[in-house]
Amino acid sequence: MRKQLWNSSLAGPLMATLVAMSTPTFAKVGADEAAKLGKELTPVGAEKAGNKAGTIPAWTPQAQVTYKKGEYPSDATLEAEKPLFTITSAEVGKYGALLTEGHKELFKRYPQTYKMIVYPSHRNFNFPAKYLEETVKNATRAELEGVDNPKGALIGFPFPIPKSGAEPVWNHRVKFRGENIRRYNNQMIVQQDGKFSLTKIVEDVKFYYANINGKTEIELKPGADFLRYLSETISPPRVAGTFILVHEKAGFGPEGRSAWLYAPALKRIRRAPAVCCDNPYEGTDGHQFYDQVDMYNGVLERFTWKLVGKKEMYIPYNSYRIAGPKTKYADIAKPNHVNPELPRYELHRVWVVEADNKPDQRHTFKKRTMYFDEDSWNVVAIDDYDQQGKLLQFQEGHPIEYRDVLAVTTQPEVIYHFDSGRYFVTAMNNEDKPYDNSVVLKDSDFEADTVQKRTSK
Known part of the structure; x- marks a missing residue:
């Protein structure tokens, strides 16, 4: 624990000043480079063309559609496709350069049962026109001071052409998800024999940044809420009635979250x-840390962030089958790992970022290697290493698109615990209800007094 070197009443302002003096500011992208957006690059910064081998196609964005009430995201064309091939433990050497360390560890531990079924790649993810327009503008107006203090960005992805490792993380954190959402989040801890216990949570989220319907444009800057979150645990009885309220902000230390x-x-x-x-x-x-919610969230200050670059990898994609209502929780939960018949893997380009724990900042993980889908900026996989440098956990997110609002999210998300052999699955709603983007949420719904009154009814 650090020693207290100054009066606590001055710690916040003084720390902010010291951080501003000692951390670099990553400047805006130049006009010439920004001009590539919408041409050789998509409006969000991905390469518009496919790869030379033809195994990754060009970007062909999907048009917005209307969902019926209670309808889950789906894509009948994709679900009818036949696999290209299956990667088994015998082929890890052949495909190893295209796999995360977490996937290779699963092959090593469970060579008889683990596999990855690979399908044709599709690049259909899209966002609303206003969001794309503002993303292009952000390239020349958004800046990042250190790792936690962005400024100048409005509505869209703040850093479509990243120059530092923290910038893709910010793109992921403030990605477009509509204006309000109610999420039915079912979670399970799966034992080595495949038996599991369920927890049900209902989450309400109000988005201030990345809100194309807002009356005012909210700048992404320290101290300003970019979303508010409220979760209620419904079951099991031992934790039912627990509420967690968060005002998520940019900023260093306590300024970054209430x-x-x-x-x-x-x-x-x-x-x-x-x-x-x-x-x-x-x-x-103990199977999910707070900063593992939505794959990664919260302050970045405990790590240094290195932008390694972009590479082709097999990642979860278009995961409508594993996220859909025809798949039950018992279908997903199998001994040692998720049922390998359910995930869909495709070849895509990802941004790779390495995060190293600062020596003077405590964290369970010494290092994280994060993989960001170039077309949606979603984190789709993370290799998590312990303080001895051993692979401790592996996080895997399965992206789907809600085409009624043109938002991409990961359902489900899995955390493999290599120390215990158990794994944790979250963001499941297969046997519940689809996410509700039509819910109306007020600012006052996310105040501590409101939550207290709600619990006393």
Whole structure:
């Protein structure tokens, strides 16, 4: 633990000043480079063309569609496709350069049962026109001071042409997801024999940044909320009635997040600075850290971030089958790993970012290697290493597109715990309800007093 070197009342302002003085500012992209957006690059910064081998196609964005009430995202054409081939443990040497270390570890541990079924690649993910237009503009107006202090970005991805490792993380954190959303999040801890226990959470999220319907344009800057989040645990009984409230912001340290926790045993809501980083999310029995929600979220200050570059890899993609209502939770949960018949893998280009834990900042992970889909900026995989440099966990996110709002998210997300042999699956709604983007949420719904009154009814 660090020694206290100054009066706590001055710590926040002084720390912010010291950080501003000691950290670099990554400048805006020049006009010539930004001019590539919408030409050889897509508006969000991906390569518009396919690869030379023809195994990755050109970007052909999907048009917006209308969903019926209660309809899950789906794509009948993709679901009818036949696989190209299957990677088994015998072919890891052949395909190893195109696999994450986490995937290779799964092949090593479970050579008889683990496999990756590879399908034709499709690049149909799209975003609303306003969001694309503002993303192009952000290339020449957005800046990042250090790793936690962006400024100048409005509505769209802030850094479509990244120059530092922290910039793809910010693209992921503020990606477009509509204006309001109610998410039915079912989670399971799966034992080595395939038996599992379920937790059900309902999450409400209100997005301030990346809101194309907002009356005012919200700049992404320190201290300003870019989203508000409220979760209620429905079951099991031992954790039912727990609420977590978060005001997510840009900024260093406590400035980057305000959080509250309501515990039924205490019958009151209280500030919760521990809703951060590698502290376990309530009710997950230590199988998910707070900064593993949505693959990665929260402050970046505990790591240094290196932009390694872009490469071709086999990643989860167009995952409508594993996320759909025909697939039950028991279909997903198998011994040692997710049922390998369900995920869909495609060859895509990803941005690779390495995050190294700073020596003076505590975290369970010494290093994280993160993989970002070039077309959506979603984190689709993370290799997590312990303080001895050993691969401790592997996170895998399965992207699907909600074409009614043109938003891409990962459903489900899996965390493999190589130390225990268990794995954790979150963001499942197969046996529940599809996400609701039509819900109307007010600012006041995300205030501590409102949550306290809600629990006393």
